Amino acid sequence: MPHFYGTEVRSRLLLGTARYPSPAILAEAVRRSAIDIVTVSLRRETAGGRAGGTFFELIRELGVRVLPNTAGCHSVSEAVLTAKMAREVFSTSWIKLEVIGHHDTLQPDVFGLVEAARILVGEGFEVFPYTTDDLVVAERLLNAGCKVLMPWCAPIGSAMGPQNLPALRAMRAEYPDVPLIVDAGIGRPSHAAAVMELGYDAVLLNTAVAGAADPAAMAEAFAKAIDAGHAAFHAGMLEPRDMAVPSTPVIGKAVFS
């Protein structure tokens, strides 16, 4: 199983916790997919602490590891402060670092991302950067001290699936020893299997499960697809050919005319 910052995890599926029809359905999705890590956010508390407290209790009862995020942060200072506040709340140095650069596409501001990553690594954080599939940015993030990369495969929540498989393949080839998690844009289990077949270590998704008609069943479907893609990568797949190749031996064939 993959190691993220020295911690071995037992599932290659990471789930976001937003947009589920109910907390019970979120809990069921976590149970059925047997995942190990959920992402959570921080927001302004308006109910005297009780709204956040209820959600916090739910997460604690799930018995999973928490990967807090800086979702919605559009500047380095916002992201850094949110990360520090998340560490205060969740008592973890893990942080899914988002610095959003574009309101519509939610594309990462990769310049701010690198800057924020460097600051947070310096503060002792273990940074999971939500980034593009750009190799130069990946290099800068690694130089900043990130030991995990989380490239998108399509815009957040778009469900479009991998838009640039060659770029994801190149990142895998360039960094064979860096844990790589595809984050954002996955819509279907087949999308998840496709990126896992490239040799990725894990997939992080949210809307594709939370927005399904049966989120718990979909979470389980994703877990299976991810395992299948992972197994297929290590089993060694055929390369496509232009021409047909008979699978049944031609030698010894009967001649009837």
Added chain:
Amino acid sequence: MRLTVNGEVHELEADTLADLLALLDYEGDWLATAVNGDLVHRTDRRNHRLNDSDRIEILSPMQGG
């Protein structure tokens, strides 16, 4: 004293951040606080004195992806 709490302006008297949380009925060990853009640790809230025009953020866990 004029304090901006989670973006809303309040007129109230609170000597420390801990006093403010109590005054506004915030409770729980899952809250994170910042004053004027700097984190104030849970253990420092009692000693953190507030000043007029301070901006306070109080965050708590929320669903996210």
